[in-house]
Amino acid sequence: MNTTTRIWIKDGLWAIALAGLVASIIRFAAGLGAATGLNDSAPWGLWIAFKLVFVALAGGGFTLAAIVYIFHLEYYRPILRRAILIAMLGYGSFIVSLIFDLGLPWHIYMPIISWQHHSVMFEIAWCVMLYFSVLVLEFAPVILEHPWFRHPVFKTLLHWLHKLTLPLVIAGIVLSTLHQSSLGSLFLIMPHRVHPLWYSPWLPYLFFTSAIAAGMMALIVEGFLVERWFGRGMHFDISTRLGKWTPLPLGLYLSLRLIDQFARGVLPGALDGSWQSFLFLAEILSAACSPSCCSASRRCGRAARAC
Amino acid sequence: MSSAIEQVGILVDVTRCTGCNQCVEACTSVNHLGALEFMPQQSPDGLSARRWSSIVESPEGGFVRKFCRHCLEPACVSACPVGAMYRTPEGAVIYDSQKCMGCRYCMMACPFGIPRYEWDSPTPLVQKCTLCYGRIQQGQLPACVEICPEKVLIFGKRSELLEIANQRIQEAPHTYLPIVYGAQEVGGTAVMYISHVPLDFLGYHGAPIQEPMPELTWEWLSKVPAVTIGTAGLMTGLFWIIERRMQAQAAQKARQSQPTEEQ
Numbered sequence: 001m002n003t004t005t006r007i008w009i010k011d012g013l014w015a016i017a018l019a020g021l022v023a024s025i026i027r028f029a030a031g032l033g034a035a036t037g038l039n040d041s042a043p044w045g046l047w048i049a050f051k052l053v054f055v056a057l058a059g060g061g062f063t064l065a066a067i068v069y070i071f072h073l074e075y076y077r078p079i080l081r082r083a084i085l086i087a088m089l090g091y092g093s094f095i096v097s098l099i100f101d102l103g104l105p106w107h108i109y110m111p112i113i114s115w116q117h118h119s120v121m122f123e124i125a126w127c128v129m130l131y132f133s134v135l136v137l138e139f140a141p142v143i144l145e146h147p148w149f150r151h152p153v154f155k156t157l158l159h160w161l162h163k164l165t166l167p168l169v170i171a172g173i174v175l176s177t178l179h180q181s182s183l184g185s186l187f188l189i190m191p192h193r194v195h196p197l198w199y200s201p202w203l204p205y206l207f208f209t210s211a212i213a214a215g216m217m218a219l220i221v222e223g224f225l226v227e228r229w230f231g232r233g234m235h236f237d238i239s240t241r242l243g244k245w246t247p248l249p250l251g252l253y254l255s256l257r258l259i260d261q262f263a264r265g266v267l268p269g270a271l272d273g274s275w276q277s278f279l280f281l282a283e284i285l286s287a288a289c290s291p292s293c294c295s296a297s298r299r300c301g302r303a304a305r306a307c
Numbered sequence: 308m309s310s311a312i313e314q315v316g317i318l319v320d321v322t323r324c325t326g327c328n329q330c331v332e333a334c335t336s337v338n339h340l341g342a343l344e345f346m347p348q349q350s351p352d353g354l355s356a357r358r359w360s361s362i363v364e365s366p367e368g369g370f371v372r373k374f375c376r377h378c379l380e381p382a383c384v385s386a387c388p389v390g391a392m393y394r395t396p397e398g399a400v401i402y403d404s405q406k407c408m409g410c411r412y413c414m415m416a417c418p419f420g421i422p423r424y425e426w427d428s429p430t431p432l433v434q435k436c437t438l439c440y441g442r443i444q445q446g447q448l449p450a451c452v453e454i455c456p457e458k459v460l461i462f463g464k465r466s467e468l469l470e471i472a473n474q475r476i477q478e479a480p481h482t483y484l485p486i487v488y489g490a491q492e493v494g495g496t497a498v499m500y501i502s503h504v505p506l507d508f509l510g511y512h513g514a515p516i517q518e519p520m521p522e523l524t525w526e527w528l529s530k531v532p533a534v535t536i537g538t539a540g541l542m543t544g545l546f547w548i549i550e551r552r553m554q555a556q557a558a559q560k561a562r563q564s565q566p567t568e569e570q
Contacts, residue, residue, distance in 0.1 A: 030427065030429070031426055031428045031431060040350055040354070040423050040424060041420075066542070071545070102408050102410060103408070103410075103433075104430060104431070105409070107389075110391075111388050111389055114389040116388055116389055117528070118385045118521060118525060119385060119386055119412070119524075121412045122389070123528065124388075166546065169542075171539075173542050174534075174535055174542070177538045178531060178538075182527075188524045188526075188527065189382055189385070189386055189415075189523050189524045190415050191516065192418050192512040192513070193415060
């Protein structure tokens with residue numbers, strides 16, 4: 001990557017950050033309506049959808065932790081720390097975004113003291129809270145290994161964190177399983193708001209399987225960007241092999257989705273020529289079929305390596 | 308619902324409504340919602356954070372008062388992660404702004420699209436009809452019921468309202484549709500309608516389902532403990548099995564390679 005491209009990308013990122021700053025000022029001066037364009041007909045809108053996508057992209061963290069620690073596939077260890085870091089940053093930014101999204105963010109602690117276990121949102125709040133803590137503990141050794149932390153206290157802490165690795169990994173998998181699927185359960189209570197092509201009693205399964213696939217693919221993309229930006233960390237062979245496995249969760253997701261839609265008789269709606277059917281087909285082709293094919297194909301791998 | 312306290316509600320007789328809007332005015336003044344403003348771009352049905360009820364014209368003609376249905380098993384109450392939205396023993400569904408985080412899940416969950424938000428406020432609250440809970444606790448009628456000149460709205464015990472509704476339908480079967488709206492919908496609502504025109508349009512997107520909404524998510528949430536234990540057990544088991552097999556393999560390899568080293 002040459003210097004001019006770098007400068008352009010950096011400037012672009014700064015511009016986005018600046019726009020975000022302006023939007024957050026508007027949010028706290030004039031309210032959510034002015035900052036986001038949300039209204040009573042669309043209380044969540046695209047705004048929430050994008051936030052959920054970033055949580056799914058952070059799904060690589062628990063997937064890779066399971067691959068390396070539970071299934072003992074040591075081959076993937078070199079990209080494990082990156083996966084944990086990316087998951088931690090993903091969840092961190094999700095939590096930060098809540099400050100702007102929640103109407104009364106200073107009540108964010110309420111789920112801790114005011115329990116309402118019939119709410120999916122309550123479960124998600126707890127899972128995000130706990131899983132973020134798990135991620136911080138999983139990532140802490142990377143920081144504690146730095147020469148700055150030579151004091152014996154840190155050494156003891158590091159020792160204990162290493163001992164706790166397995167319980168932490170399992171806790172992380174459990175929490176991720178629960179809440180990645182719960183992000184789908186959120187929509188179960190609103191059949192009146194979700195189009196039949198998307199509403200399904202299997203939404204929790206669909207969210208879970210697609211989060212695994214999206215998390216794995218995000219790792220590959222992020223590795224590629226890191227490689228191009230910092231000139232290291234891609235581990236092309238590992239990414240390629242990881243990519244070869246992504247059609248598994250993604251195919252599972254796609255088949256679950258199509259089977260369910262076929263069984264409930266809504267699949268013909270995908271071909272009725274409506275705007276929604278067009279979006280549905282575009283989604284299936286661009287977000288399930290083509291990534292499966294690309295990541296499985298050797299030619300795509302070679303092309304990516306060459307670019 | 309098994310409590311000894313009588314469930315109260317409102318019966319709306321759509322055939323009697325002239326659309327005079329006095330109930331809407333009484334509602335805004337009693338609840339201090341400020342001047343009546345109509346924001347068509349935000350609320351085609353006339354509801355907003357500053358207007359908890361409205362008169363809408365049904366597609367088939369006839370004036371229908373739209374306000375919170377006060378469900379017996381409210382979707383908003385089950386959706387709220389902190390219990391800010393709750394149902395009183397009498398059946399009014401009300402909101403505690405001291406607990407609300409502002410996640411707006413209640414608004415998404417409501418099958419009638421009732422809760423509204425203060426989109427123009429930096430510290431927004433959810434707003435909706437309270438069934439004039441403060442007034443009914445003092446033995447008064449809800450403001451809208453009290454003012455209605457045509458006796459469109461009747462306040463009373465829900466069981467008695469159902470009787471009145473069925474009686475009116477029986478007495479004038481040619482006037483009324485043979486349905487009490489709210490008797491069964493989403494498991495029953497405290498605010499019910501009898502009407503000469505179909506009222507399915509009051510649902511957010513067509514007629515709401517007949518089953519209580521909270522069951523849709525509870526079916527999954529009730530499995531959370533099992534999924535937790537199951538996933539944890541599965542992962543621990545897998546780790547243990549694979550670890551053992553790998554150790555056994557390593558030991559075997561070591562045994563096999565030892566004699567060759569000696570040679």
